[in-house]
Amino acid sequence: MPDRPDPLPGPALAPPAAHHDPGPRRIVVVSASVGAGHDGAAAGLTERLRAHGYLVDRQNFLDLLPAGAGRLVCGTYHRLLTWAPEGYQHLYRATDRTSRPSWIWRALFRSAERRLLRGLPPDTRAVVSTYPGASQVLGALRRRGLLTVPALTYLTDFSVHGLWIADGVDAHLAVHAVPAAQAHAQGAAAVTVAGPVTDARFSPPADGQRSAARARFGLPAHAPLALLVAGSWGVGPVREAAAEIRATGLAVPVVVCGRNSALAGHLRQDGVEHAFGWVDDMPGLMHACDVLVQNAGGLTSLEAFAAGLPVASYRCIPGHGRTNAEALEEAGLAAWVRRPDDLGPVLAELLNGSRGGDQRAAGLALHRSAPGPVPAVAARTGNRPPSPASTPAPPSSGPKGPSARGRRRDRRRLGAAAVTVAATLSLGVLAPLACAYEHAPGRFTAVTHYLHGDRS
Structure with a gap:
């Protein structure tokens, strides 16, 4: 990696008196329901903006794609992670190496432009993306002058994957100097270290909270506990990681499987007593535990830093899981355990050694040292709202008969499915998908049903 430039300072938040326009200050946040990380960041950002007096609207980028193509994109991504992880690794590398998205992806992104513009209220002051695809759309709209407020x-x-960096986007906000340097090296505009946004409930436990949380979750009162998380989808070699944590004898594994209820059942069959599905009170569960072991490096890691937990990256999922682990290690925020033989020594250092204390201090400092993203957003909201003329008019309704609507729906569904499948195949993941189909063809019935229009 090239030498990292000095992190760019965050802009100062102007006092309320500096705003000359008395009208409402509305920000639109565009996320994507792919796992939970992008939506979680959008929720934290929304909360901060509203606390500063902004009106905030949310859009789901996947809903902006035509004919359910967003659902197909999300499903394909999930299936790659679950059944052909090395195919996702290939996809991640292929898209990261390109200076801009391929024409297939540009066509898919362009299909969302009209809906995104139509969804912007007239008083919108800025649009903030927490998803790479949305950033690509916003950048394209800004370049062509169709979006007249900052993106x-x-x-x-x-x-920072290459798709995060879109020409035309006015500013890029990073959680730390390491991703800020990566974005800057890739030519991102106006890179600012803004810091993370997490729910305020994620904080170090106060007196009595630790024991109360352990009792509430039915956890051992005194044993060291290692919280093992695998995202909202519960993907990756979680069973192996849980068994290896237990085999060290240093901590009792407490596993959160997200929405993967089958994984929770398998873990209990393996003898892992504390296996949970979706957990609403993650702050409480973090209060109960002593160390976090994660495999993706996303929002849960940031929440653990805020809660004062040391973090280890282990058996990371391909793509962003591995690159995040490397970046977190470079930042001094999480240990990356690359080999099973190293798991025990690292856990011992995090639970009982100085490394654990150092990481706790670094994680808490991450949340306390940066100004947060609101000042950077506030510094960009001086532009006037887009005029009605800048938003394309909705398409004419055309024939009203049900057969015409059905034909349009079928054409849109077929076109979106074709573009999405072509995008997947054009990046060289056909072989991994074929291998996965050969070993478990029954798993692909959901895709077959989708293409035939079965929504059940």
Whole structure:
């Protein structure tokens, strides 16, 4: 990696008196329901903006794609991570090496432009993206002059994939100097170290909270506990990691499987007593535990830093899981355990050694040292709202008969599916998908049902 430039300072938040326009200050945040990390960052950003007096609207980028193509994109991504992880690794590398998205992806992104513009209220002051695809759309709209208010990207990961950097985006906000340097090296505009946004409930436990949380979750009162998380989808070699944590004898594994209820059942069959599905009170569960072991390096890691937990990256998922682990290690915020033989020594250092204390201090400092993204957003909201003429008019309704609507729907569904499948195949993941289909063809029935229009 090239030498990192000095992190760029965050802009100061102007006092209320500096705003000459008395009208409402509305920000639109565009996220994507791919896992939970992008939506989690959008929720934290929304909370901060509203606390500063902004009106905030949310859009889901996947809903802006035509004919359910967003659902197909998300499903394909999930299936690659679950059944052909090395195919996702190939996809990640292929898209990261390109200076701009391929024409297939540009066509898919362009299909969202009209809906995104139509969804912007007239008093919108700025649009903030927490998802790479949305950033690409916003950048294209800014370049062509169709979006007349600033577009900002909030980089949710510690490593910066090439798709995050879109020409035309006015500013890029990073959670730390390491991703800020990566974005700057890739030509991102106006890179600012803004710091993370997490729920305020994630904080170090106060007196009595630790024991109360352990009792509430039915956890051992005194044993060291290692919280093992695998995102909202529960993907990756989680069973192996849980068994290896237990085999060290240093901590009892407490596993959160997200929405993967089958994984929770398998873990209990493996003898892992404390296996949970979706957990609403993650701050409480973090209060109960002593160390976090994660495999993706996303929002949960930032929440653990705020809660004062040391973090280890282990058995990371391909793509962003591995690059995030490398970046977190470079930042001094998390240990990356690359080999099973190193798991025990690292856990011992985090639980009982100085490394654990150092990481706790670094994680807490991350949340306390940066100004947060609101000042950077505020510094960009001086532009006038877009005029009605800048938003394309909605398409004419055309024939009203149900057969015409059905034909249009079928054409849109077929076109979106074709573009999405072509995008996947054009990046060289056909072989991994074929291998996965050969070993478990029944798993692909959901895709077959989708292409035939079965929504059940």
